[in-house]
Amino acid sequence: MVAVRVGRLAACYATGAGIVAFVLAGVGPLATVFGAFGLFGLAAGSVRGRAALVTGGCLGQFGAVVAGGVSGAGTAQLVGAGAAVVVAWTVGRTAAELRASLDEAADTRRLEATHAAGVTAVALAAAGVAVTPTLLSVEAEPVGVGLLLVGGICLTTALALAPEA
Amino acid sequence: MTGTVQRTERWRGLSAAALLAGALGLLTWTPALLPVAALAVALLAYGRVVAPPDGTLALTRTVSEPEPDPGEEVTVRLAVENVGDRTIPELRLVDGVPPALGVVDGAPSLGTSLRPGGTARLSYSVEAASGAHEFQPATALLRDAAGVIERRAEVEADDATDVGEPPGLNDGQRLPLRAANARFAGRQTVDGSGSGLTFRTIREYRRGDPLSRVDWRRRARTGELATVEFHPERSLPVVLVVDTRSVAAVAPTPEGETAVERSLSGADALFGGLSADDHRVGVATMGPGRAWLPPGRGRAHEQRARELFARSVEQGPDGEDDDVAGAGADAGREWLRERLPATAEVIVLTPAVDDAAVTLIEGLAALGRPVSVVSPNPTVENTAGRTLARFERRDRLADVRASGVPVVELGPDERIERAFATAGWSR
Numbered sequence: 001m002v003a004v005r006v007g008r009l010a011a012c013y014a015t016g017a018g019i020v021a022f023v024l025a026g027v028g029p030l031a032t033v034f035g036a037f038g039l040f041g042l043a044a045g046s047v048r049g050r051a052a053l054v055t056g057g058c059l060g061q062f063g064a065v066v067a068g069g070v071s072g073a074g075t076a077q078l079v080g081a082g083a084a085v086v087v088a089w090t091v092g093r094t095a096a097e098l099r100a101s102l103d104e105a106a107d108t109r110r111l112e113a114t115h116a117a118g119v120t121a122v123a124l125a126a127a128g129v130a131v132t133p134t135l136l137s138v139e140a141e142p143v144g145v146g147l148l149l150v151g152g153i154c155l156t157t158a159l160a161l162a163p164e165a
Numbered sequence: 166m167t168g169t170v171q172r173t174e175r176w177r178g179l180s181a182a183a184l185l186a187g188a189l190g191l192l193t194w195t196p197a198l199l200p201v202a203a204l205a206v207a208l209l210a211y212g213r214v215v216a217p218p219d220g221t222l223a224l225t226r227t228v229s230e231p232e233p234d235p236g237e238e239v240t241v242r243l244a245v246e247n248v249g250d251r252t253i254p255e256l257r258l259v260d261g262v263p264p265a266l267g268v269v270d271g272a273p274s275l276g277t278s279l280r281p282g283g284t285a286r287l288s289y290s291v292e293a294a295s296g297a298h299e300f301q302p303a304t305a306l307l308r309d310a311a312g313v314i315e316r317r318a319e320v321e322a323d324d325a326t327d328v329g330e331p332p333g334l335n336d337g338q339r340l341p342l343r344a345a346n347a348r349f350a351g352r353q354t355v356d357g358s359g360s361g362l363t364f365r366t367i368r369e370y371r372r373g374d375p376l377s378r379v380d381w382r383r384r385a386r387t388g389e390l391a392t393v394e395f396h397p398e399r400s401l402p403v404v405l406v407v408d409t410r411s412v413a414a415v416a417p418t419p420e421g422e423t424a425v426e427r428s429l430s431g432a433d434a435l436f437g438g439l440s441a442d443d444h445r446v447g448v449a450t451m452g453p454g455r456a457w458l459p460p461g462r463g464r465a466h467e468q469r470a471r472e473l474f475a476r477s478v479e480q481g482p483d484g485e486d487d488d489v490a491g492a493g494a495d496a497g498r499e500w501l502r503e504r505l506p507a508t509a510e511v512i513v514l515t516p517a518v519d520d521a522a523v524t525l526i527e528g529l530a531a532l533g534r535p536v537s538v539v540s541p542n543p544t545v546e547n548t549a550g551r552t553l554a555r556f557e558r559r560d561r562l563a564d565v566r567a568s569g570v571p572v573v574e575l576g577p578d579e580r581i582e583r584a585f586a587t588a589g590w591s592r
Contacts, residue, residue, distance in 0.1 A: 006276075055178075065201060066189055066198065069190070069193075069195045069198040069201065070193050070195055070198075074197060075196070075197040078197050079201055079204050082201045082204045082205070086179075086205075086208060090175060090176070094312060101257065102274040102275075102276055103273065105272035106272040106276060106287075107275060107287065108276030108277070110278055111255055111256070111277050114278035114310070115254070115255055115278075115310070115311075115312060117310075118255075118309075118311055118312075119310065122208070122211055122310060122311045126204050126208045127204055127207075129203070129207040130201070130203035130204035130206075133200070134200055152203070152206065153184065153187070155206060156180050156202075156205075157180070159180065159206065159210055159212075159213055160179075160180030160181075160209065
């Protein structure tokens with residue numbers, strides 16, 4: 001059995017997800033620059049086990065998603081890129097965390113593979129939830145759109161600030 | 166499974182990203198960014214509703230050699246089985262290796278996922294140290310598939326696993342003691358006359374002398390009554406003070422025995438020898454959590470001493486020291502003074518790697534107790550800093566000797582019996 005260093009599998013997967021995000025979001029010059037810097041930080045942080053670098057890289061990739069959206073990228077493309085960024089962020093930080101918390105010789109391949117698959121499944125499910133409303137054709141009333149926005153902001157704030165159960 | 170549940174805060178900042186994407190989508194009139202915000206909200210919702218992972222783990226630990234010699238390599242095999250009915254997507258397990266045992270091969274940790282009935286195994290090797298060491302429960306960390314919520318628990322092995330055997334106390338090192346002022350009958354010959362085993366003189370019979378000490382052969386031969394006198398033999402209360410502070414847990418090489426382990430081995434040998442000589446031996450440790458075993462004799466007492474030595478080795482240098490430095494040295498001396506019997510002789514086992522140890526020794530000598538020092542040498546001379554440490558230790562021991570306290574030094578690889586013989590302490 002080939003010995004794989006702790007966190008290496010997760011680091012490779014995170015870098016792969018970062019490449020997917022870069023390809024999907026890099027539709028304009030600004031998005032490409034953000035995405036390239038972000039991808040570099042993500043890859044370096046994942047491989048070297050630096051969680052802060054992973055987060056910084058993913059922040060750059062998120063900037064690329066936003067810039068790509070402003071440059072005219074499609075909804076599915078942007079949501080896919082966003083989901084890929086979340087996967088890269090989560091799995092990349094796991095790679096760094098495993099290197100910090102477990103012994104170098106520990107066998108973690110199964111954990112890393114399961115975790116990568118689990119995060120991907122959760123992110124794809126969330127992407128599905130996010131994209132589904134855009135597939136529906138409805139007549140948008142200004143009041144309805146306003147109420148929807150207020151509801152979205154309230155929901156986001158509540159989810160972020162709700163106390164622990 | 167019980168344990169503590171907490172959120173990992175892995176997606177901290179996701180809510181800000183959601184609001185930012187939504188706001189930029191509105192400001193730049195980019196509808197495509199609103200689903201990106203919705204994606205973040207959906208992930209936040211997942212983080213809120215996901216249940217903490219649950220599972221029941223059964224841990225089996227085996228060792229290749231339960232009673233190894235110090236320095237011998239022992240293979241530890243660990244099997245963890247998910248005996249619950251739910252899959253554990255993410256399991257991190259760290260075995261509770263006793264601090265005194267160094268891992269020399271493999272890793273005592275594992276990361277895996279386990280289906281119901283699934284088993285994960287790991288194997289690693291440790292280097293045995295003197296004394297008995299009990300493995301602690303393994304620490305298990307269970308997380309959901311995305312790793313946003315976790316449960317931390319300790320898992321006990323099916324059977325308590327011990328490595329090593331308690332120190333044997335019967336074949337210890339004998340040595341002559343400094344004091345001869347004991348008040349309890351025993352085998353240490355002292356000046357004066359009385360009952361005992363060593364012949365001293367024959368004197369004229371006096372009324373009241375016990376019949377067992379009348380020299381009946383002389384009576385038969387000469388018709389005179391005479392009484393045989395012997396040197397009285399008394400046992401001494403002896404207290405072994407062992408320096409088990411973290412500062413004393415130093416070794417000449419990373420793989421070598423620490424001075425604390427060598428001090429405890431020395432104390433173990435002395436305890437056995439003194440007990441064999443019928444002395445009443447007590448033990449005090451000056452490390453994390455001071456321990457006191459008053460002088461005594463008998464199997465139960467030896468068992469308590471054995472457990473104390475093993476526990477001290479196992480505790481290792483971790484933990485809060487009852488500092489013996491500065492004001493702490495006075496506190497340590499006071500703590501000992503309150504417990505030391507008035508006639509006790511004290512043998513301090515310390516590497517003397519700091520001034521606090523010297524302060525303690527001199528403080529004990531100032532109390533009027535006969536004090537001796539056994540000092541394992543943990544220093545080497547391969548760098549300038551280590552050479553300096555060696556010189557400083559040598560100066561400290563010179564100060565101790567100058568105050569009239571005899572010191573026996575144990576070289577890095579020297580056996581305690583040889584060191585005592587060299588110093589003329591052996592009987």
